[in-house]
Amino acid sequence: MPAASTTLRMLAVSVIASLTVTGCQALDDAGRSIGRADLVNDFAARLDRALELTYSADYQLPGGQTASIAQAQDPARSAYRYPGGRLTVTADATAQCEATGGRTICTLVPPPAPGSKPAVTVFAEAKRRGLVTPPVVVGMLTTAALDPEAVIEQSDTTLAGHHATCMDVEQAAGNFSACMTTEGVLGSFTGDVDGKPMELTLSRYSDTVDGAAFDLPSGAGVVDRRTTTS
DSSP states (O other), X not given: XXXXXXXXXXXXXXXXXXXXXXXXXXXXXXXXXXXXXXXHHHHHHHHHHGGGSOEEEEEXXXXXXXXXEEEETTTTEEEEEETTEEEEEOSSOEEEEEEETTEEEEEEEOOOOTTOOOOGGGGHHHHHTTOOOHHHHHHHHHHHHTOTTOEEEEEEEXXXXXXXXXXXXXXXXXXXXXXXXXXXXXXXXEEEEXXXXXXXXXXXXXXXXXXXXXXXXXXXXXEEOSOOOO
């Protein structure tokens, strides 16, 4: 597993478990008081498990724009489509595709090591274009959990016909709200990311995926950087 991904998961699932619980608390199904560490730990673990699912999800972005996430297993592969571009991760390559001047160019770099997950850094362009991916949300929640002044509350809603659990965060670094469906799929996000206001809402979810979702766009130019010369 890449170092960045490993660090993120350890923070979200292990390190915060040792925090002294302060701030807002909620009640679990048994009526016991639970604090920020428990809330973030559960939310992060469920988002992480979603990386092992097969599903496709469409999202509505501001201004009528759309985005989507598709995942499939055996072999593991994923595709993230956002305004003006697409990120595809397969066993063959990690492909970053950009549409400019009426033409799409896809740059191929080596895929993650077998059995590992993409490093958080590969989602930077998707985030810049308006698609907040689950690893980004986990990172933001982890940061909030480490802030003793942050207030984290849990609520429930329904998105695209699916029940969802939400985390509402109030903190000096910027407030945000993230929701996740029962399946563990990111359902919505509203807030500032790197100082930029962002918003997305799940509009369609399916537990099946069209295999074409992982293909490069038809007619795209390809820049292959998977091999290096010594």
